[in-house]
Amino acid sequence: MISFLIKRLAALVPTVLLVITLSFFLLHMIPGDPAAVLLGPNATPEQIAALKHSLGLDRPVFVQYVKYMARVLRGDFGNSIYFQQPVLKVVLSHAEASFLLATLGLMVVILLGVSSGVTSAVLSRTAYDKVFLTFALLGASIPSFWLGLLLILLFGVRLRVFPTSGFVSVLSTGNLSNLRYLVLPALTLGAVNSAVVARVTRSAMLEVLHQQYIDVARAKGLNSANVILKHALRNAAIPIVTVLGFVFAGMMATAVVTENVFAIPGIGRLVVQSVLRRDYPMIQGIMVLVAFLYLVVNLATDIVYTILDPRIRLT
């Protein structure tokens, strides 16, 4: 297990280095002088020179690159131009909302996606299955921001059950009822992403349900629920976990949009505002951190495989 982990981590190194390299070139691909772009049209030449110096932009590109790489690997992403604070600190202060939203969203995905996929596989070729397939296709095609706005209209404005936007910290207030701000966003996030999970679950379950050991389990006289949950679902779990890892990436993308619809002060909203403010160090930092998170989730998915299916050797 440990040697497997080391190997997998070593395989991540080139990708992580490339991710950092790509983020480095982000600042250098801006047409014209980055310092002038950062300061806007009213900057004096002295200001531009000073910023150039403080960003290290007056040195050869190679030196800048090595310095940047060393800095990022130490966890130092520089200072945000807008906040005048370390990028990492600003990102972390926005992390709670995003983390809670992602967790709730993932719960919706698992509850909605996996359970509807399982039931439609069991009830395949019935009217339920047809309705399910239609909904799954709708879910894959619906724009998340539009769904979010429709949910606001229905639950927030007409029925007045949930708040329509904003977020109150759960950590600092210690009040779990503040999670109600995240109900509609999590539903949006979950509904859009559970479509894929549901479809994969359905096809994986269909494949497993035709296996002989399922017939054996039934012949032994086990009740249906037992056969479906213990024998079939466990064997269908590998593709489901794969797609869940995949969906996590999709959720990070949808979260950017969802946070903006519901005005949630998370990382997704931060990145859009940073783009509008041209806060390049902030964008660079978020890109590296999010890509890193994604790679870690990928690794975690691989580890989960081995727990689910001991037959997969750790090589």
Add this chain to the structure above:
Amino acid sequence: MIVLIAIITSFLRILNPYDVNPKMRLLPPSCHNLFGTDQFGRDILARTLAGSRVSLIVGMSVALLSLVFGIPLGLVSGYFRPASLFLMRLIDALMAFPSILLALALMAILGKPSLVNVIITVGIVYIPRVARLVYSATVVLRETTFVEAARAIGSSTFRILWRHILVNLISIVIVQSTFTFAFAVLEAAALDFLGVGIPPEIPSWGGMINENRLYLTIAPWTVVFPGFFLLLTVLSLNLLGDNLRDFLDPYLRRLV
């Protein structure tokens, strides 16, 4: 259907999406304005129909871009081992960024919002995805007997790639490009919605929804109709992709 609407409306100029009419602000749907009007009194039906053109241009261009760059990249890195070491790592790194995040960063680099920049941005996001698909199919096809036979009779590498490998993977690529089309339409709409896509004066579905969300409670039709058309477009593209996949040889799906 949506294609037809886009084409017909570009010839029919009766409904002007830019006509401002301050007297008719935020009117609900009626027989005069079928879909109602927005805060400037512009006709939502006209703007929604005009938005279909933008969406289709973006979707089609992105699908083409991803094919033009993705196929050669995938073929080369799938067929030549040394190339794959570098190219595939680069593609992995690009794919480690969630699509919208990469698109946002690219829009930040390119600077001003414009139709061309949106196409370039979303194109760059989808090129690695096509390249990855072509790569994994090429790796399998490279080892097949017919490719070996072609090599044995002395076919040039270009000929092998073009006549033997590409021909065999073209159908999965076609299926993929209908999905790319659908995703690109969604992605571009999301960029417009976030205010970093196409400039707001050009009618686009995402941009309309963003503009009109402030009036969501008093004039829901300004948000509902463009979103519905967006859903319809993406849905029909996804349906097309699903059917194409079922229609084309299922053997090819097992390659990837």
